[in-house]
Amino acid sequence: MFELDARIERDTSPVGVLPLCAIRLHHDARYPWVLLVPQRAGVREIHTLSKADRAALTEESAAVSAAMQRLFGADKMNVAALGNMVPQLHVHHVARFASDDAWPGAIWGAHPAASYEAGALGTRLERLRLAFADIEGFTAAS
């Protein structure tokens, strides 16, 4: 049975779910940063998902990426499945800007995470839920 990894649970907040993936907002306020976590138990690599699940992940990822780029006016979306630290398969979606503090490098390891200010996390979650409302099969977390 699928259960969200404890570290992902701690470091992120729920935006909502799609047919395959849970959508989580990372608590690092430096970047608009969303994880997609396929709700399948024991999967670590994209290539070990079933072909049908991989197709679903691909389309859910593209829809989230497009919506984030539109919402934030990002210069580039970074989409990555790394998972060296947390074994549960998760795909990072990070809105990048030529003005952000890691540009043009990768964000991982560049800076310690910064906390959202009071209220800002809730506001961002709400904006993301609105931006994702058009994606087929999206259900917002309450």
Place this chain on the structure above:
Amino acid sequence: MFELDARIERDTSPVGVLPLCAIRLHHDARYPWVLLVPQRAGVREIHTLSKADRAALTEESAAVSAAMQRLFGADKMNVAALGNMVPQLHVHHVARFASDDAWPGAIWGAHPAASYEAGALGTRLERLRLAFADIEGFTAAS
């Protein structure tokens, strides 16, 4: 018309092609590191590919990732579309090991690139071509 980005051309060597993507080996010898470059002009984001091309990229990426993990006995595959520096869409496939010099962090920015020793680049290209020979539609570079 599709033309390979000059920086990718310089930093990588051709392994071969798949129906959608050119497969290139990165010259940084620290990690087995392959790029897939969809042969489509002017595309920067996965979400702006056509749905059919996105499906092809997904399956080509999964096949390359599985073959690399098998060939190298990797602990984890890192698969990432970043593209903050090189605008042409390209997807990194990096075989990672608990013993590598960036583990468990990301490889980008961790260390300067290391050169392959004489002969080692050609050997790795040949091993990759053999490993990818089973992938549908693969043609080795000569």
